[in-house]
Structure formats: C-alpha cells, structure tokens
Amino acid sequence: MTDSNGAVANTSNGVETRRNKVAVVTGGGKGIGAAICKFLARNGADIAIWDWNVDEAGSVVEDIQALGRKVVVCKVDVSSRADIQAATETTRAELGPIGILVNNAGVSPEQDFVDITDEELDRVIDINLKGTFYCTQAVIEDMINAKWGRIVNISSSSAQTGAKRMVHYAATKGGVIAFTKALAQEVAPLGITVNNVPPSTVYTDGLKSVEDRFPDGLQGYVDKTIPVKRLGQPEDIANAVAFLASEASGFITGQTLSVNGGRFMG
Ligand SMILES: NC(=O)c1ccc[n+]([C@@H]2O[C@H](COP(=O)([O-])OP(=O)(O)OC[C@H]3O[C@@H](n4cnc5c(N)ncnc54)[C@H](O)[C@@H]3O)[C@@H](O)[C@H]2O)c1
Incomplete structure (x- = not known):
C-alpha cells in the first residue's frame, strides 16, 4: 500500500508504519521502553535507543537486529540538553531524520511529601x-x-488518580499530559500528532522498586483494584504506543490512551 507521500506502508500486526521511519525511544534499554522498541521495529521502524544506562540494552539491540531493522544506542541523560544534542546528531547521521519520538524515560521515586x-x-x-x-x-x-x-x-495513571507518597512524580506526569495537549494543538496543522499513554502497574524494574508501597503485595492490589485481574506487561503499553506511532492514528491527537486493566476509567 502506498500513502499520499508515496511511502510504502507495512501492514504487520494490522498496524501500518512507514518503512524506514526512524524512531527515538528514550529509556529504551529495558522495561516498557524496550518493549516499545521491539514493537516499533516489528512495524518497520529503525530505532535509536536513548538511555543513560546503555549496559542493559544488549538484548533489545539483538531483538531489533533480528527483526531486520537498524539500531543505534546513545548514552543520554534526558535532563541534559548537551547529551540530547549529541544523540540527535548521531541518530540523524546513522539512521536519518527522526519521524517518531517516544518520551518514555522516567524515574518514579516514592517519599513522604514533607520530606x-x-x-x-x-x-x-x-x-x-x-x-x-x-x-x-x-x-x-x-x-x-x-x-x-x-x-x-509515557505519562502515568498517578496523574489521573493521584498517588500518595508520589506527589512530585504525579505532578510531573500531570505536566506531561498537559504538555501533550498543548503541543498537539500547536503542531497538528504541521502533520504531527502528540498523544500520551499513562500506564498503571506494569511489571518492570520500575514497579519492583516501589513494590513495598502495596501493603497487601502486588497480587493483593491486583485482586482489589484491577478489573482484568492481572498486572500489566510492557507489551500492553507497547501495543498502544505502536498504534499511536502508526499511519493509522493520524486523526488522533492530544489524547490520553489509558492502558491500565480498567483501574481508572475516565
Ligand atoms: N511500570 C509501571 O507500572 C509504570 C506506571 C506508570 C508510569 N510508568 C512510566 O513508564 C516509563 C517506563 O517505566 P518502566 O517501568 O519501564 O521503568 P524502568 O525503571 O524499568 O525503566 C526505565 C528506563 O529509563 C531509563 N532512564 C531513567 N532515567 C533516565 C534518564 N534521566 N535519561 C535516560 N534514560 C533514563 C532507565 O535507564 C531505564 O532503561 C516511565 O516514564 C514511568 O514513569 C511506569
């Protein structure tokens, strides 16, 4: 299938992504970000992993290469404009102009508000x-x-529901949702869509690091609060991101696509 700009699309997984589209995934070395890298590669994108921990990215790099796509790994702290500038130049030189950006890197500390x-x-x-x-x-x-x-x-359900002992974290993720909507309005006429996915309780190292915030354990939390009765997996988030990164989602912008097993419906 050929689109209006003449690009050939790929219909694997029922989701079309332009061939040779270059995707940057921040925090792509593990967890949710690694699954996103694999899903985008499966749909035809070459991948730039921007992560401050490049040591753990080996297996996702192999997975992307096994899918026949190119991959570059850049050591980046996303809070450093200098790191980002260097990674942007490397990505353009190795893969070409960037068409997809997934802002996934994040930290999720837990602390009493007053401390x-x-x-x-x-x-x-x-x-x-x-x-x-x-x-x-x-x-x-x-x-x-x-x-x-x-x-x-990638935002967070904590911005939708609140989350005690994560006030700073939830506030930043609320900012990410507002950022999404404001930028979406500004760039929609330019052919660019901006959306966000707020995960909830996805089983990664990030979740394991705050596991003690669940007094009845993760299974107890699942039983009480998640209608589909299971934890999320990185692939659940990656599926939604791959759709929002595809040709098929061109009429969707400024939206929040909640992937949370029904924990929050709004
Ligand atoms: N796992 C969940 O249940 C959950 C819930 C809500 C939101 N999220 C969000 O999803 C995203 C991914 O979470 P995860 O659970 O996969 O986390 P994770 O800790 O398993 O992985 C995070 C990745 O981001 C990288 N990273 C962190 N800070 C970085 C920085 N400053 N610069 C570059 N790379 C950096 C890490 O090295 C790592 O590879 C985060 O934004 C997180 O807030 C996760």
Whole structure:
C-alpha cells in the first residue's frame, strides 16, 4: 500500500508504519521502553535507543537486529540538553531524520511529601518533565520538515488518580499530559500528532522498586483494584504506543490512551 507521500506502508500486526521511519525511544534499554522498541521495529521502524544506562540494552539491540531493522544506542541523560544534542546528531547521521519520538524515560521515586527536598524535586522534574520537553524540542524540526511526525509521551495513571507518597512524580506526569495537549494543538496543522499513554502497574524494574508501597503485595492490589485481574506487561503499553506511532492514528491527537486493566476509567 502506498500513502499520499508515496511511502510504502507495512501492514504487520494490522498496524501500518512507514518503512524506514526512524524512531527515538528514550529509556529504551529495558522495561516498557524496550518493549516499545521491539514493537516499533516489528512495524518497520529503525530505532535509536536513548538511555543513560546503555549496559542493559544488549538484548533489545539483538531483538531489533533480528527483526531486520537498524539500531543505534546513545548514552543520554534526558535532563541534559548537551547529551540530547549529541544523540540527535548521531541518530540523524546513522539512521536519518527522526519521524517518531517516544518520551518514555522516567524515574518514579516514592517519599513522604514533607520530606521531599528541593534537590529531589528538581531531579524528578528535570528527568520526567523537562526531559520530555528537551527531547521533543531537539527532534521536532525533522518532523516539521517532513510534514509528518508522531510523538508519544509515557505519562502515568498517578496523574489521573493521584498517588500518595508520589506527589512530585504525579505532578510531573500531570505536566506531561498537559504538555501533550498543548503541543498537539500547536503542531497538528504541521502533520504531527502528540498523544500520551499513562500506564498503571506494569511489571518492570520500575514497579519492583516501589513494590513495598502495596501493603497487601502486588497480587493483593491486583485482586482489589484491577478489573482484568492481572498486572500489566510492557507489551500492553507497547501495543498502544505502536498504534499511536502508526499511519493509522493520524486523526488522533492530544489524547490520553489509558492502558491500565480498567483501574481508572475516565
Ligand atoms: N511500570 C509501571 O507500572 C509504570 C506506571 C506508570 C508510569 N510508568 C512510566 O513508564 C516509563 C517506563 O517505566 P518502566 O517501568 O519501564 O521503568 P524502568 O525503571 O524499568 O525503566 C526505565 C528506563 O529509563 C531509563 N532512564 C531513567 N532515567 C533516565 C534518564 N534521566 N535519561 C535516560 N534514560 C533514563 C532507565 O535507564 C531505564 O532503561 C516511565 O516514564 C514511568 O514513569 C511506569
């Protein structure tokens, strides 16, 4: 199938992604980000993994290569404009102009509200909110030039429901949702969509690091609060992101696609 710009589309998984589209996935080295890398590669994208921990990215790199796609790994702290600038240049040189950006990197600390220091507040804002802002500013020019782009931000159900002992985290993720809507309005006429996916209780190292916040254990939490009666898996989020990154989602922008087993419906 050929689209209006003459690009050949791929229909694997029933979701079309342009061939040779280049996708940046921040925090793509493991967890949800790694699954997103694999799903985008399966749908025809070459992948740039921007992660500050490149040591754990080996297996996702092998998976992407096994799918026949190119991959580049850049050591990036998303709160550093210098790192992002260097990674943008490397990605363009190795893979070409960037058409898809998934702002997934994030930290999810837990602390009593009264104990959150200025330093910790700044750290969480710098990574989760300013990192999203910086990465998007760095790559959006390619999308504007191509008159096509897909930006998908990973927010959090904590921004929809609230989450005690995660006030700083939830506030940054609420900012990511507002960022999504505001930027979506600004760039929609340029052929660029901006959406967000708020995960909930997806079984990753990130979730394991806050496992003690569930007094009845994760299974107890699942039984009480998740209608589909299971934890989320990274692939649940990756499926939604792959759709929002595809040709098929061109009439969807500024939206929140909740992937949470029915925990929050709104
Ligand atoms: N797992 C969940 O249940 C859940 C729920 C809600 C939201 N989220 C969000 O989903 C995203 C991914 O979460 P996960 O559970 O896969 O986490 P994870 O901790 O398993 O993986 C996060 C990845 O991001 C990278 N990263 C972290 N900070 C970075 C930085 N400053 N610069 C570059 N890379 C950085 C890490 O090295 C790692 O590879 C996060 O934004 C998180 O807030 C996760």
